[in-house]
Amino acid sequence: MPPAIPPNFAFLAHQDPRCVVLGMHAERYFAEGPNTRxxxxxxxxxxxxxxxxxxxxxxxxxxxxxxxxxxxxxxxxAPGATIRQPFHELQGA
Structure with a gap:
């Protein structure tokens, strides 16, 4: 049985399953493995x-x-100014 999709990523399930998987992994490794996260x-x-x-x-x-x-x-x-900053933060990660 596949793992349940956390609410943080459920809205992506019907649009892009790969985003769900990547998001779940990032969330999973938040405390366990900072480098992997x-x-x-x-x-x-x-x-x-x-x-x-x-x-x-x-x-x-x-x-x-x-x-x-x-x-x-x-x-x-695109992206609009509202989400441009998070994209730049992800680049620096």
């Missing part, structure tokens, strides 16, 4: 940026780093 948190941010780029129709490549992709998203007006 940072890696998982960053992976979640990278996946969210890739997802946003795909929804906006931006061409991406595996060589695009997180900063490049974030800049391209910003040029297209």
């Amino acid at each position: 940072l890696v998982k948190r960053r992976q979640l941010g990278e996946h969210l940026a890739q997802h946003a780029a795909a929804r906006l129709g931006l061409d991406t490549s595996p060589e695009d780093n997180q900063a490049t992709l974030s800049n391209r998203l910003r040029e297209r007006g």
Whole structure:
């Protein structure tokens, strides 16, 4: 039986199951493994940026780093100022 989806990520279950898994891992390792938590948190941010780029129709490549992709998203007006700061925080993680 798969683990129950925590409420923090349940809203993503019908849109992007990978986000749910990455979020669950980041949350799981919050206290157990700080280094692993940072890696998982960053992976979640990278996946969210890739997802946003795909929804906006931006061409991406595996060589695009997180900063490049974030800049391209910003040029297209996404993410909005409200969530731009958390994206930058994820990049620094």
